[in-house]
Amino acid sequence: MKPAEFLSPTTLNDALELKHKHGAAARVxxxxxxxxxRMRAQVLTPSLLIDLQHAALNNIKVSDKYLEVGASLTISEVLQNTRIEDLFPAIHMACRKFAGPPIRNRATIGGNIVNASPAADLVSPLIAYDAEIVLKSANGERTMPLVTFFTGAGKTLLKDDEILTQIRLPLSAASTNAYFIKLAQRNSMAISQLNLTTRLNLNRQGLIETARIVLGSVAAVPMRAMAAEAMLVGEKSSEDLFYAAAAQARQEVKPISDIRASREYRLQMTQVLVRRALLESIANV
Ligand SMILES: Cc1cc2nc3c(=O)[nH]c(=O)nc-3n(C[C@H](O)[C@H](O)[C@H](O)COP(=O)(O)OP(=O)(O)OC[C@H]3O[C@@H](n4cnc5c(N)ncnc54)[C@H](O)[C@@H]3O)c2cc1C
Structure with missing residues (x-):
């Protein structure tokens, strides 16, 4: 591994200044x-590492419209947060299935997003809750829906001088009926063969008002099965409806075969697990 200089700025502004000055040569x-x-494999060879541990990006707070989650929170910290567990339980479920305790104690929610693996476990629940992300640079900030951030496997819209600072979860999506499923070769310390989150919001008449079906590891980027979602909206939930939506979701995914699973297996399990997750989403209504 090529040695890189390591700097640990004590404020976010200092970190942003470093990123501004060094651009792509510096990696957060x-x-x-x-x-x-990735550095050991020489896929990435930055000359400077900017450590974010002391840049105050590990807080959680509630604003008017959002639960705001700092990008440097570890998976363990997200897992232990009772507000997240109560309001956005599918995120909590995903953290429970994430690696094992030693990795959870180091891995962060921001790293899981920016690494842009199609199999990243926190991304499908975050998209299902309509998460937005905040990207800052020395020149300002921009926000975007997380679902639009990914442009390919390992590729995102992050610019060379930007740092992901915050994930915003709309409170309007909180406490709706959601469920996360991870399919992997082992129960822990395994990368997803497929992961998915479903979220349903029912109105007073029991009709589905909002539907999200978000899948990971079945395309180059985490994706919503939007035609399947559209089949659910305005309908009363039923086993038949969920069966049809799951069959539609299978038509929308574009999996590949790799070392973890074949394309055919992923297609089949998309249908099986979307149906199961939809049923679980409304199990306690
Ligand atoms: C043994 C093992 C098991 C694993 N199991 C799982 C699993 O079950 N599920 C899963 O989803 N993943 C898993 N992973 C992958 C990894 O742990 C996660 O993707 C993790 O969340 C990455 O976070 P990190 O803080 O370590 O990121 P880092 O490795 O520090 O960074 C990852 C990338 O994101 C960039 N980055 C990080 N933070 C920011 C920021 N705030 N702004 C801009 N860029 C940033 C970095 O420059 C780098 O390119 C596993 C990894 C290992 C080694």
């Missing part, structure tokens, strides 16, 4: 659980 390091492996 959070938990390092992805980055160090």
């Amino acid at each position: 390091i959070a938990g390092g659980t992805d980055l160090i492996l």
Whole structure:
């Protein structure tokens, strides 16, 4: 592994100034659980690492419309947060299925997003809750829906001088009926063969008002099965409806075969697990 200079700024502004000055030659390091492996494999060869541990990006607060989650929160910290567990339980479920405790203690929510693996476990629940992300640079900030951030496997819209600072979860999506499923070769310490989150919001008449079906590891980027979602909206939930929506979701995904699963297996399991997750989403209504 090529040695890189390591700087640990004590404010976010200092971190942003460093990114502004060094651009693509500098890489932000959070938990390092992805980055160090990619540096060892010479996929990434930054000359400077900017450590975010002291840049005050590990807080959670409630604003008027959002639960605001700092990008440097570790998976363990997200898992232990009772507000997230109560308001956005599918995120909590995903954290429980994430690696094992030693990795959870280092890996961050921001690193999981920016690494842009199609199999990233926190991304499908975040998209299902309509999460937005805040990207800052020395020149200002911009926000965007998380679902639009990914442009390909390992590729995002992050600019060379930007840092992901915050994930915003709309309170309007809180406490709706959601469920997360991870399919992997083992129960822990395994990367997803497929992961998915469904979220349903029912109105007073029991009709589905909002539907989200978000899948990971079945395309180059995490994706919503939007035609399947559209089939659910305005309908009364039923086993038949969920069966039809799951069959539609299968038509929308574009999986590949790789070392973890074949394309055919992923297609089949998309249909099986979307149906199961939809049923679980409304199990306690
Ligand atoms: C043994 C093992 C098991 C794993 N199991 C799982 C699993 O079950 N599920 C899963 O989803 N992943 C898993 N992973 C992958 C990894 O742990 C996660 O993707 C993790 O969330 C990455 O976070 P990090 O803080 O370590 O990121 P880092 O490795 O520090 O960074 C990853 C990338 O994001 C960039 N980055 C990080 N933070 C920011 C920021 N705030 N702004 C801009 N850029 C940033 C870095 O420059 C780098 O390119 C596993 C990894 C290992 C080694």
